[in-house]
Amino acid sequence: MTTERREPAPNAGERAMLEGWLDYHRRTLAEKCAGLTDEQLRTAAVPPSGLSLMGLVRHLAECERGWFRKVLVGDDPGPIYYTEEDRDGDFHVTEADTWQEAYATWQAEIEIARRNAAGFALDGLSEGTNRSRDTRFNLRWIYTHMIEEYARHNGHADLIRERIDGSTGD
Template sequence: MTTERREPANDADERTMLEGWLDYHRSTLAWKCEGLTDAQLRTASVAPSGLSLMGLVRHMAEVERSWFRRVLADEDAGPIYYGDEDPDGEFRLTEGDTWQEAYTTWQTEIAIARRHAAGFRLDEMSRGRHRRTGERFSLRWIHTHMIEEYARHNGHADLIRECIDGATGD
């Protein structure tokens, strides 16, 4: 698999721009994971952190699910990898955790996120509320937050990938 990344056109309308940057950052995380074995993807490369590339992908599946399904669409979609007993479960990997499962789950959540977002205007408020604060958010805010979330974690992915095999890149 070769991940293709495209920046949005510099003269795109606002929605196209936001969706384009979000897709760009989604693709960047996939690109950072490309060509590695399951064992490498489970490797926590920066001691003492347990952060791994596969853990980041699982985390982003949870983030996509939370913001687009629970908050935006008010869908009753429970967590995938974590729970009350292990709030950071998406980052705790075992030998049985595979890239195929993590990637497929993440891509499924992205597809559902796109479908939900397509039904909202940028300034339209979410149907659901944030589970901790009770706030509602516009789709514009959610898109902007998701771009920030991916960009931050893509920085982590850069460092982890470099530690694994020396690969670097933007």
Template sequence: MTTRRHEPAMDAADRPMLEGWLDYHRRTLAHKCEDLTDEQLRTASVPPSELSLMGLARHMADVERGWYRRVLAGEDADPLHYSEADPDGEFHLTGTETWQEVYTTWQAEIEIARRNAAGFGLDDLAKGRHRFGERITLRWIHTHMIEEYARHNGHADLIRERLDGTTGD
């Protein structure tokens, strides 16, 4: 599988620009995970850290779910991989997870996020609230998600280079 990534047009309006960069960064993380075995995808970056490519994809599935389902749409959607008892559960892999399962779950959350976002204007307030109690706009959520993916894609770059020497964007 080769993930195709395209930057948004340089003269795009706000919404296509934000959604274009968000999709670009979503695809970048998928690209960083390509052509690796499940074992490699579960390999932690550097002890004692549990950060792995598979863990990053699980984390982003939960992040998509949190912002676009719980906050934006006001849905009652429990976390997928973490809990109050294990707040970093998405990074605590058991060794039985497969990339296909993780990828399918992550992509499903992205599709739900796209559908939910389509029902809001950029300046519309979310139906749910941020963890600090504030209502925020779709524009804020999209911008935050671009930042979230960009930061974790930097982690993914380093993990991938450690696994097999592959570098690049």
């Protein structure tokens, strides 16, 4: 697993900038998880919260799937970890859940996201809608939203990682 992060060039074009920042934040989360055991990756942030690094990775796999598959191209393969009965199932990790599976699933969703986005212009409207709004989104909005989603959860990941082993950094 490589977690080398590079900020996009300060003079990059808009698409390269958006894709660059999204990849930067994807790699940041991978870095926050690097070198930990499955047990550590399942460690809750601060009880009673069940938020864990593995749960964040599973949640972001769901986000990649939802925005770049369901919304962008109108493909709805269904959820990976959550159900109608447990809408936060992505965050609810158990002893049976492994980093190998969570990481592989997340990376597969990222690759599909990249392929799907490559076929759209930034102003191109999505073919599908999301569950909370019956509206179509342009790719620019989806990229911006995903950057925000990762950045917010990377802040959570910082705190969880520090609690686990004292490791800090950006």
